[in-house]
Amino acid sequence: MAATDQASPAEPNSAEPAPAQSGTSRRRLLTGGALTAAGLTVGGALGASTASGLLTRNRGAEPAQQESPAPFGEERTAFYGTHQAGITEAPAAHAAFIAFTLKKDTDRDALARMMRIVTDDASRLTDGRAPLTDVEPELAADPSALTITIGFGPGFVERAGGAAPAWLKPLPAFEIDQLQDEFSGGDLLILVASDDPVALSHAQRAMLKSVRPFADLAWVQRGFRSARGAHDDGRTQRNLFGQVDGTVNPHPDEDAFDDLIWVKDGSWMNGGTSLVLRRIAMNMETWDEVDRPSREFSIGRRLDTGAPLTGTKEHDAPDYHAKTATGMPVIDDFSHMRRATSRSARERILRRPYNYDDAPLPGAESGSNTGLLFASYQADVLEQFLPIQQRLAEGDLLNTWTTPIGSAVFAIPPGCAADGFIGETLLS
Amino acid sequence: MAATDQASPAEPNSAEPAPAQSGTSRRRLLTGGALTAAGLTVGGALGASTASGLLTRNRGAEPAQQESPAPFGEERTAFYGTHQAGITEAPAAHAAFIAFTLKKDTDRDALARMMRIVTDDASRLTDGRAPLTDVEPELAADPSALTITIGFGPGFVERAGGAAPAWLKPLPAFEIDQLQDEFSGGDLLILVASDDPVALSHAQRAMLKSVRPFADLAWVQRGFRSARGAHDDGRTQRNLFGQVDGTVNPHPDEDAFDDLIWVKDGSWMNGGTSLVLRRIAMNMETWDEVDRPSREFSIGRRLDTGAPLTGTKEHDAPDYHAKTATGMPVIDDFSHMRRATSRSARERILRRPYNYDDAPLPGAESGSNTGLLFASYQADVLEQFLPIQQRLAEGDLLNTWTTPIGSAVFAIPPGCAADGFIGETLLS
Numbered sequence: 001m002a003a004t005d006q007a008s009p010a011e012p013n014s015a016e017p018a019p020a021q022s023g024t025s026r027r028r029l030l031t032g033g034a035l036t037a038a039g040l041t042v043g044g045a046l047g048a049s050t051a052s053g054l055l056t057r058n059r060g061a062e063p064a065q066q067e068s069p070a071p072f073g074e075e076r077t078a079f080y081g082t083h084q085a086g087i088t089e090a091p092a093a094h095a096a097f098i099a100f101t102l103k104k105d106t107d108r109d110a111l112a113r114m115m116r117i118v119t120d121d122a123s124r125l126t127d128g129r130a131p132l133t134d135v136e137p138e139l140a141a142d143p144s145a146l147t148i149t150i151g152f153g154p155g156f157v158e159r160a161g162g163a164a165p166a167w168l169k170p171l172p173a174f175e176i177d178q179l180q181d182e183f184s185g186g187d188l189l190i191l192v193a194s195d196d197p198v199a200l201s202h203a204q205r206a207m208l209k210s211v212r213p214f215a216d217l218a219w220v221q222r223g224f225r226s227a228r229g230a231h232d233d234g235r236t237q238r239n240l241f242g243q244v245d246g247t248v249n250p251h252p253d254e255d256a257f258d259d260l261i262w263v264k265d266g267s268w269m270n271g272g273t274s275l276v277l278r279r280i281a282m283n284m285e286t287w288d289e290v291d292r293p294s295r296e297f298s299i300g301r302r303l304d305t306g307a308p309l310t311g312t313k314e315h316d317a318p319d320y321h322a323k324t325a326t327g328m329p330v331i332d333d334f335s336h337m338r339r340a341t342s343r344s345a346r347e348r349i350l351r352r353p354y355n356y357d358d359a360p361l362p363g364a365e366s367g368s369n370t371g372l373l374f375a376s377y378q379a380d381v382l383e384q385f386l387p388i389q390q391r392l393a394e395g396d397l398l399n400t401w402t403t404p405i406g407s408a409v410f411a412i413p414p415g416c417a418a419d420g421f422i423g424e425t426l427l428s
Numbered sequence: 429m430a431a432t433d434q435a436s437p438a439e440p441n442s443a444e445p446a447p448a449q450s451g452t453s454r455r456r457l458l459t460g461g462a463l464t465a466a467g468l469t470v471g472g473a474l475g476a477s478t479a480s481g482l483l484t485r486n487r488g489a490e491p492a493q494q495e496s497p498a499p500f501g502e503e504r505t506a507f508y509g510t511h512q513a514g515i516t517e518a519p520a521a522h523a524a525f526i527a528f529t530l531k532k533d534t535d536r537d538a539l540a541r542m543m544r545i546v547t548d549d550a551s552r553l554t555d556g557r558a559p560l561t562d563v564e565p566e567l568a569a570d571p572s573a574l575t576i577t578i579g580f581g582p583g584f585v586e587r588a589g590g591a592a593p594a595w596l597k598p599l600p601a602f603e604i605d606q607l608q609d610e611f612s613g614g615d616l617l618i619l620v621a622s623d624d625p626v627a628l629s630h631a632q633r634a635m636l637k638s639v640r641p642f643a644d645l646a647w648v649q650r651g652f653r654s655a656r657g658a659h660d661d662g663r664t665q666r667n668l669f670g671q672v673d674g675t676v677n678p679h680p681d682e683d684a685f686d687d688l689i690w691v692k693d694g695s696w697m698n699g700g701t702s703l704v705l706r707r708i709a710m711n712m713e714t715w716d717e718v719d720r721p722s723r724e725f726s727i728g729r730r731l732d733t734g735a736p737l738t739g740t741k742e743h744d745a746p747d748y749h750a751k752t753a754t755g756m757p758v759i760d761d762f763s764h765m766r767r768a769t770s771r772s773a774r775e776r777i778l779r780r781p782y783n784y785d786d787a788p789l790p791g792a793e794s795g796s797n798t799g800l801l802f803a804s805y806q807a808d809v810l811e812q813f814l815p816i817q818q819r820l821a822e823g824d825l826l827n828t829w830t831t832p833i834g835s836a837v838f839a840i841p842p843g844c845a846a847d848g849f850i851g852e853t854l855l856s
Contacts, residue, residue: 069497073658093625093655135720136670138732144658196655197521201668201785201798205712208795217795220787227521227624229657230501230572240629242564284633292563304566357629359648359786367636367645370629 072195072228073142079123081415082271083262084422086147087377088252091352092193093228094200097277097373098207099186099408100215102159111160112427114214115150118190119421121210122148125203134206144196146203150422151189151275151410159187162426165269167381168411171276174393176404183279183406186218191275195228221279221406223354223373236306236314240355240370241282241401243299244306247314250348260348263379268425271414273377276349276385279356279406284368287401298397300335308337336398339391349376349384371402381409500623500656501570507551509843510699511690512850514575515805516680519780520621521656524632525705525801527614527836528643530587539588540855542642543578546618547849549638550576553631562634572624574631578850579617579703579838587615590854593697595809596839599704602821604832611707611834614646619703623656649707649834651782651801664734664742668783668798669710669829671727672734675742678776688776691807696853699842701805704777704813707784707834712796715829726825728763736765764826767819777804777812799830809837 077085086092106114121131126146130137157164170185190207194200208217226237239245250260263269287295292303300318301308308318309330320338322330331338342348354373361369378384392399413423505513514520534542549559554574558565585592598613618635622628636645654665667673678688691697715723720731728746729736736746737758748766750758759766770776782801789797806812820827841851 069657071657071659073654135716135718135723136731139666139668139670142658144655196658197652197785198654198666198668198783199658201783202670204785205668205796205798209716212795217788222785222787224625226501226570226626227572227655229497229499230570230624230627231499238567238626240567240626240633242567242630288563288637290563295563303564355626355629357625357632357650359650360645367640368633370633 069229073144073199074128075145075195076127076143077145077147079126079148080418083273084149084412084415085126086149086191086193087273087352087412088261088350089145089147090233091225091354092145092147093195093225094197095191095193095223095354095373096200096204097221097223097375098190098192098204099153099218099220100188100190100211101218102155102187102215106159106214108160108427110214111156111423112421114211115423115427116421117210118150118207119416119423121206122150122190122422123418125206131206131210133209136202139198139202140206142196142199143203144194144199146192146194146199148203148207149189149191149193149412151191151412152423152426153185153187153189153408153410155187157411157426160423160426162268165263165267165274165380165411167274168409171381171386171389171407171409174389174404176393176399177407178403178405179407180405182219183221183408184219185408186410188215189275189277189408189410197224219406221277221356221373222358223356225354239282239353239372240284240357241287241295242303243295244301244303244314245353245372246351247306249351256345256348259379260346260384261350261377261379269411269413270425273379273412274381274385275408275410275412276374276376276378276381277406277408277410278374278404279371280374281371281403281405282368283366283401283403284370285366290401297332298335298400300331300337332397334395334397336392336396339396340388342388346383347387349378349388351376371405377412497657501572501627502556503573503623504555504571505573505575507554507576507843508846511701512577512840512843513554514577514619514621515701515780515840516689516778517573517575518661519653519782520573520575521623521653522625522628523619523621523651523782523801524628525649525651525803526618526620526632526635527581527646527648528616528618528639529646530583530615530643534587534642536588536855538642539584539851540849542639543851543855544849545638546578546635547844547851549634550578550618550850551846553634559634559638561637564630567626567630568634570624570627571631572622572627574620574622574627576631576635577617577619577621577840579619579840580851580854581613581615581617581836581838583615585839585854588851588854590696593691593695593702593808593839595702596837599809599814599817599835599837602817602832604821604827605835606831606833607835608833610647611649611836612647613836614838616643617703617705617836617838625652647834649705649784649801650786651784653782667710667781667800668712668785669715669723670731671723672729672731672742673781673800674779675734678778684773684776687807688774688812689778689805689807697839697841698853701807701840702809702813703836703838703840704802704804704806704809705834705836705838706802706832707799708802709799709831709833710796711794711829711831712798713794718829725760726763726828728759728765760825762823762825764820764824767824768816770816774811775815777806777816779804799833805840 079085124131125140128141128143130140154168192200192203236244236246250257261273263272296302306314307316310319310322318331320331324330352375356371356373358369360367416422507513552559553568554576556569556571558568582596620628620631664672664674678685689701691700724730734742735744738747738750746759748759752758780803784799784801786797788795844850844852
């Protein structure tokens with residue numbers, strides 16, 4: 001078994017060397033002044049260490065100034081390019097997936113007008129500049145590596161009179177699904193992501209206004225990862241079940257990476273990709289009743305290190321043939337890791353999951369409204385995502401505590417140059 | 429007019445020198461190793477500057493390691509002390525206000541049992557250790573300056589058989605209010621705050637479990653401020669209307685600070701304070717229709733700098749006597765700043781507001797579900813908060829675009845020593 005990936009909350013697994021969380025990095029720009037000034041002072045900011053090995057960190061006015069690393073508010077992610085931004089970069093800490101339903105009278109010409117506006121507004125916002133109609137330029141000034149990524153649902157491509165890729169349709173119904181309309185489908189997706197939730201909120205608002213003449217809001221799903229700066233960048237994050245989540249992903253440095261992510265068929269989607277978004281509710285109440293050995297058995301990995309139950313380190317290759325003293329597989333046949341392990345070199349996806357933890361619904365019995373916004377990018381949903389998902393849907397011990405309640409598939413068209421617009425290959 | 433403060437979304441105003449956003453700092457502790465190691469490498473992380481003055485920031489595996497400042501995940505805020513933590517420190521980036529309704533059979537003895545458990549769990553979580561019943565110690569390991577602050581509503585004090593402070597009751601009804609039960613009242617408040625939303629979610633979950641045998645969840649309100657590290661620490665934040673929000677606050681270095689914040693009456697509340705929480709919906713749809721001069725007129729401050737309309741810098745003292753060429757006041761009589769300006773040295777509060785931007789309600793006409801969790805601490809609600817609030821309720825131009833939809837008042841009891849528990853002065 002070679003490379004592995006998976007498609008649901010835990011996503012541990014793999015026989016690959018450790019890829020860092022980050023993806024390609026060419027897009028990130030930072031104005032130099034702030035970094036230089038702050039960088040030079042950091043070395044002098046260490047307080048006096050004590051016998052206990054603890055440092056007192058003063059956050060009063062003066063010491064805080066000395067200690068602060070360079071603020072990342074001004075950091076920008078380039079919008080224009082062969083591919084859209086917000087896909088292969090290191091994921092931002094906060095994301096909003098926003099879906100729209102096209103108005104009835106939004107015809108092909110209107111779609112092109114809308115996409116020119118959306119492109120212009122998104123390119124400005126990600127560059128720290130206000131859209132033309134925005135009277136709050138101050139809120140746009142610190143994008144904090146903001147990205148805005150556009151996706152088309154089946155309805156958009158149909159309205160545009162284009163040929164939809166074979167995979168651009170709702171996923172087949174799975175027995176485990178309890179899908180809700182308020183988290184599913186959509187004609188147009190705008191994915192806004194930033195390391196600062198204030199920058200994200202403003203950009204979300206601005207994009208809502210850009211689209212409003214052409215489409216109605218269908219749903220917004222907000223998610224978060226660990227805050228930027230909380231951990232070393234290379235560390236794999238944990239989801240809210242406490243599992244190390246995201247051990248394996250295709251790495252931009254791999255030869256196979258481009259073929260796994262980008263469509264290369266000469267169509268209007270050339271240079272684009274697909275996004276699968278699944279909202280997976282995690283039942284914290286019943287998960288809380290499960291002890292650690294049972295949790296690890298269900299996943300196939302250790303909770304502390306994320307290592308396969310047959311290994312000692314997170315990125316150790318799992319040994320699916322290993323048996324216990326009583327002759328049972330150490331990694332159970334229905335463990336999440338084994339089910340999610342890809343069966344071919346093509347069955348790999350770029351996972352970009354976000355946690356959600358919304359306010360409990362009024363009157364709900366459960367005190368939690370918690371889960372995962374599972375998001376993955378792949379050149380072909382049917383070849384890469386679907387086989388993994390089918391195995392997980394048919395038998396994954398984690399399904400005991402998880403329920404898919406939302407599902408959507410979007411075509412992410414290629415990027416564009418500064419004189420073009422997102423969707424031009426479909427609409428021009 | 430001396431010192432000033434206010435009690436609603438914009439909160440510009442003041443004649444005071446610029447206080448930093450941060451409060452007291454004695455509580456913050458950080459394990460030394462990570463800071464030292466990372467701090468030493470930051471100076472070498474500056475990339476090559478280009479002619480355009482931009483630095484390319486690489487976030488690939490290797491460069492990212494070099495650039496990273498010390499991760500703040502391990503940072504702790506001391507739990508035990510004369511006062512509770514989470515009040516006067518620099519506000520964390522993320523907060524969850526969680527309210528509970530006591531179960532009918534939770535008597536005085538049960539309250540004491542609950543508070544011992546809550547205290548033990550909160551002290552562990554804020555120290556990066558899992559509560560006794562927590563099977564996910566890994567999620568507790570990186571508190572990111574987590575604080576957990578406990579408050580008692582009128583129902584709690586009554587159940588305990590204690591004497592409630594005169595101010596511990598719902599605020600009087602204001603004509604502008606459209607309060608909803610799902611955001612109002614409560615017998616017990618647990619305020620969880622952290623610079624990392626993942627740490628916050630886990631702590632919220634753990635505290636829900638601590639309290640569950642004794643009380644039912646009433647509501648959860650989540651809020652955010654700018655991400656830690658996005659801006660210089662001393663910079664005043666903007667709210668989602670784009671206003672500089674929080675220019676004036678009592679500063680811990682002032683002589684008056686302790687008297688403004690801490691109850692000093694020899695009662696069980698000695699060393700405690702009060703929390704007023706108001707959920708203020710901000711109508712983004714109608715605000716979007718207002719041009720900049722009208723916005724500035726409503727607030728009394730400039731949008732770009734936050735300076736009073738009679739000044740040029742954020743912390744300039746406003747001149748309420750200045751007139752325009754036509755004889756009208758430059759700062760309108762009903763501007764938010766003028767209405768919020770305190771009329772006495774006692775009328776001051778410590779504001780700790782958070783933004784909220786939740787998913788739009790299904791079927792709602794508005795594409796926004798946005799506003800402010802206005803939170804303030806003061807020794808006496810009636811003397812300090814109420815006069816400001818009454819002036820704002822009676823006439824504040826900002827009320828055109830804002831609606832209070834939730835309201836709660838809590839007694840924040842004093843802190844405790846490591847062998848005590850929060851609420852011991854009431855329950856022992």
